[in-house]
Amino acid sequence: MQSLPNRRLLLGVGLLMGLGGTACAQTPRPRNLTVFKTPTCPCCDGWIAHMREAGFVTTVTIVENLQPIRTRRGLPDGLASCHTGLIDGYLIEGHVPARDVVRLLAERPTAVGLAVPAMPLGSPGMETPQGDREPFATLLVLPSGASRVFARHNQPA
Template identity: 75%
Template sequence: MNSATINRRLLLGAAVFIGSGGAACAQSRRPRNLVVYKTPTCPCCDGWIAHMRQAGFMATVNVLPDLRPIRIARGFPDALASCHTGLIDGYLVEGHVPAADVIRLLSERPTAVGLAVPGMPLGSPGMETPQGHKDPYDTLLVLRSGASRVFARHNPPA
């Protein structure tokens, strides 16, 4: 065998190895299936759903007149309620939580009920304004005890 044949074989072998590694990584990534519950009169929820889809989440939307029973069934405190509720991989995601925070939650897998952005802060996903106004807000990690702590801070004051 000459050196050209050996080099071609090495190149082909390396390409197959690299290609199969990429396929294995793609197959091992868990799908991001998100089930969203929203009321029929909330347009900002649609903006948040679009934000999540753009980040690679597969969102299924269910329209209900009242979301409280979903939150209660999962031990989520009323004080942190917002206008829509998402369920993903055992966690509840309440309100205008940025996709990056949900991705981090799924990566870190803390013992918790889920995440919440109470209220509807301007500049959060789905609450963008034409003027680009952004209120500072926190994403909260909601613990099983009902307590919460800051998980992420967004739009800090200048």
């Protein structure tokens, strides 16, 4: 008769361990983002705050020149902006919305990364007190150097 309670105990422990493993498997990985920026750009700090609010863990490195990082990663000069991020093997250039980065990491396309060239008003970090917003596109940068629209933002209704 003593084997019955032991069997129940083992089944219960096994069930709890199985559930614990499932919960661990569903825990999202930390989103570690390394950001390179120049010392004189305040809008970069706004974008970094946007990314932190979206749950990204950011490490900021101040550099005098972003060009070597961009070149080494394959970003065409025409897609450059004021800061460069690196996450899970992807380059994130400029004021890319956090939700676009989340989508990139979920879909994992073969790409250099994402870029929002220039500094469009109303993009994350480029908000104005008056609420000015320009339409802009987040571009998926392909290994060939070509790009295509990944997402559109601030479109007229």
